[in-house]
Amino acid sequence: MEVIVKRRSRRKVSWFRRLFRFSLLLIVLSMLAAVLLLTYLKMEGAPVLQVSQTTRLLDANDVIIGESHQGQNRYWVPLEEISEQLLNATLSIEDRKFYDHYGFDPTRIAGAVVANVKSGGKAQGASTITQQYARNLYLTHDKTWKRKFNEALYALRLEMYYTKDEILEGYLNTIYYGHGAYGIEAAARHFFNKKASDLNLAEASLLAGIPKGPSYYSPQNDFERAKQRQELILRSMVQTGHITSAEAEAAKNKPLELAISEKEDTGAIGPYFQEYVRNLLIEEYNIDEALVEQGGLQIFTTLDRDMQAEAERWVEIELGPTEELQAALVAVDPRTGDVKALVGGRNYLQSPFNRATQARRSPGSTFKPFLYYAALEHGFTPSSTLLSEATTFTFDDGRPDYSPSNFNNNYANDFVTLLQALAFSDNIFAVKTHLFLDTETLVETAARFGINSRLENIPSLALGSNDVQLLELTNSYSSFTNGGKRVEPRFIRKVIDKTGQVIFEKEPVTEQILDPKLAFIMTDIMTAMFDRSINDYASVTGGSVAHLVNRPVAGKSGSTPFDSWMVGYTPQLVTGVWVGYDLEKRLNHATEGQIAKRIWAQFTEHALKDDLKLDFHKPPGVTGVYINPKNGLLATDECPVKRLTYFVSGTEPTEYCQAHMPEEPEVEMTEEEVHEKEKFLDRFIKWFN
Template sequence: MKWLKEERFQYWKRWGMLLSRLMIIGIVLIGVSFGSLYLLAVIMGAPEIQVPQTTIYYDHDQNVIDESNKNGQNRYWVKLDNISPNVIDATLAIEDRSFYTHPGFDFKRIGGAILADLKAMSKVQGASTITQQYARNLFLEHDKTWKRKIVEAFYAYRLEVHYSKNEILEGYLNTIYYGHGSYGIESAARTFFGKSANDLTLAEAAMLAGIPKGPGYYSPYADAERAKNRQETVLDAMVANDSLNQSEAQQALLENMALQAFNEETKQEVAPYFAAEVKKELKSKLALDERVIDQGGLHVYTTLDADMQKTADQWVASSIDKNSDIQAALVAMEPTTGAVKALIGGRDYEKSKFNRATMAKRTPGSTFKPLLYYAALKNGFTPSTLVRSEPTTFYYDNDKETYSPHNYGEAYANDEITLAQALALSDNIVAVKTHMFLEEKTLVKTAKDFGIKSQLSPIPSLALGTKPVGMMEMADAYSMLANGGKSVTPHFIEKVTDRDGKVIYQHEAETEVVLDPAAAFVTTDMMTGIFDESLNDYTRVTGSGIDHLLTRPAAAKTGTTSTDSWMVGFTPQLTAAVWIGYDKGEKLNYRNDGLYAKKIWANFIEDALKGEEVLEFEPPKNVIAVDVDPQTGLLANENCPTKRLAYYIEGTEPHELCADHLGLAEEERKSPKGFLDRFFQWIR
């Protein structure tokens, strides 16, 4: 019997040693496998995380004005520190209690899932950790196959090797789908409760944490009772996970949450034409492609003033007959910086995405005249220079061609009028005479100095704006006058940051003195004349119908052709250009269409600057102001019925008193009494 016991002992000893060796070999193999897996994960490096994110556009006050949520997908990325702790606790409790201790997958949950699947003979139960779900959201499809699960586990392990637990949790919370186009907790918080993820209450966090298991099933928009039951399940899990006590869970369950009214319709953009220009600028200035612009999670800080844009939209919509096919465009920009504050490219973006403010070129008419008179001031003319207004035929091209312009309504002074009056009354004859005197090429060169890039021709009619130009060009040119002769570049973007908050573009203003400041200011002062009834003569100043709408100093010019109606002007703070016309060049009916541009411009300027300080145009040092008689352009005397304060480049101001209202004997008029009078008479 002894030898039998010994033989059995030796038998089990051999099996024991074999099992021990096998266990050692197994442990070694597992160790080598895990070591190899770790080495492979290290060699392969961190998986590149490219999560599509919604690009957000802001106005100048950093209010959201647009988002690139194409196909109804909203994606925002927020730091873990900016997510309510309630969300974190609720998510961990219901999704992955062992998140901070497992290496990317939970063996206990995997074992339970395998048994359940074997029992059902199909893939019925998941055991995915938060890391695995994050890996699936980033790199894999959502089909339930063993191959996908194995690959998912490897991706999860790579994430665990190269990223911290908090980084993984942050990524998961920013990519998980909550239904209704909302990807990530920030989007879900906005969609369901109209707030940021950082401000979610315990009840709201528990409600949202329960949705990802079945976004179309547990959403409160789909079934409120089912969502409430799921919320209770989440709160119970939090109690079991020691995240809160039973009393806190019960209190949260009773909370009356303010759920947002859900609307599947696409939100109307604040300024669609403006937004389109911003995207163009992202491509041209930053060289970004469509994918980065739409899914790069950029934060684009624009120049838009949302209140000004709303004002512009309201006045364009309310000023034009709704049944009219006429089109309208408006540009408003800050003259000192070139920042575009409001933009309308047409009456309805959905019907026509063609941006008439930036893409169309139309004949500017008399809005081109301020450029001409600036050139005249630079070449010896003054606001008091007298030019005869009467029907005139002009010869050009070596006298081979003729040009016979007409004043509006065939009205003429048939006498001399001052240059200041000619601009205020929009006299075409005086404009062409001045243009021809300077030689036609002078205006072409001057227009280029003003930033006009459109093709111009040195022809007599150029003085009347017969060559097409863009609205942005005209707004830019007028801004140079408002800015004291300094050039500005119209722009739509101030700053762009990437998804991590790093600044990738910052607008830097570049200004250069291009125009003569004195001549620019005197031109500006002449442009205020369109609102000054004292300059009325054979007709009224062109701003007479809207001057009562303005409560602040403004300089402007109207422009009309058979197919285009313009109003362009500025205050010290704001330049605005308005255009009215038909896309196909149909002729305007001025009884119905003629006043649209002027009324829109004046009302917009007033409302846009409401509450802003009323500023005067500040003259430079080499400009002098004198009181003149507006009809003669000479120094006003005490007997002149009307006086107008006018500005001149120093040394060009009038020195002779107005003789029409002196009330003196003819001899006394011809013989100035004072020494200075005699001196000025002598030097003439």
């Protein structure tokens, strides 16, 4: 009997030893596996925190005009700019032991496993804030064990390389709150039109409950259900000691004012402008496209939203119902080069092709101011005259004859002044001037103004035969009104990244390229296109819209069989307009030829309605005299038309117009005077003989 007892005792000891050894082996293997796992995770390095964030475009007054967020509306804010009440509410309901664990909570996991086994599924999760953050960054939301395992691995890596505050900040900036709002800042703006830093206890406890089920607990979808979730969170905050029961009761009863869910369609504010800005950042300034689209950038542009609205309004009104007819408009501040408004077509959604920056068309007579500026540099004045008549130009170098014509074959058949030639857009005068100067002169002069398009050294260049871009043509006119300085068109003032660092900044760029005196004289000449008092063998080209603009303006219109142009300016604003068809379809100039001028005039008048009516600045060294615009001579009281016109001091005309002086009447002589004259003649003949 004693032997049997001893044997049983030995067997118990033997099984105990085996269990102990096995348990010890499991512990050793587990520790070894843990060391290997941690070593592997350490070797993997810090996980990259690549989070899609909303990029915002702001106008000249730093007001948002557009957003790019790839469907995820998110604004990153640092932890210190998030309401403390929101932090406490989130920790109380999502992860009370957040600052004590190392990425996952074993107690919660065990409880979740038991609950899931009882329910026969995966109904209950046990993810910590770190795990949820890892899932938002790197994983899907599928409820699988594989995803949970990877989630734990990423959570460990996050805990290894980032502080608790960094993880909590990341979590609150990536968690989804519904309605396209990712992160607490986007949620605070969407639901309460507030910053995350300004949330009170009632608002914070309501928002903290949404991530559990963004659609289910959205106060905009079901307010009562959201309130029930809010009460649960407030009780949880009382249990964790963050607030008192009295504070919880006050927050529960505090009325909540939800923001109106309808959101301004900021994408409709200058869509062609916004798209050009994005392309500019990527293609010219070499900023990564992903960063531009979803990097949380703040892009400060030069757009004036009021001017943009006026531009779009007048393009729509003046184009009318003809859907094929297109238009483009660019408005630039000549002092800085800032692009204040841009329209690339009548409808961005139907056609995103930007006719202001992508299309190149023949500018017609809008090219003539560059020619006449070159003429002023070579000794011409506003009073210089050339013969306006039907002309065929013959060249001795083998080039074919060239026979330009005036509009409707209307010629003075007499000498006309440069002032008239530009106001009436006389083509014969322009080509004669072009050939007199040497055709290469115009190519070089236009390049000085900022025309970068390829120009040919040909006679028809004087009439704008080479294609140019509306943006470059409009901006080049800035030099006429800003004292002769060339300015670079500026769309972007600066770009700030999500951390507040300036990654790009552009100041206005100007360069003195013209003689200020000649630039002012050209401006004075270009005001004549609106002066109907000088109508003669032709009418001034701006007479039909002169009554629409009640301030000093200058400019030049132009046309081709396929295009209608108007570029004009005030001291504050240069605006260019193009109207035409995308395909090779001719314009009906009888009905469509004035549209560009009307868009320009209406936009200029209304865009500057609140601005001072400034005169163009007259520099020293310029003298104004009244001339007869028909012959360029000093006007007399008898001249039916006289115009104050400016010249470089010392080049103004000195001869008075005699064309309208009264003839001296014949005086009849008396008989005595006749007799005396005859006697004088007799004496003179006698003396000579």
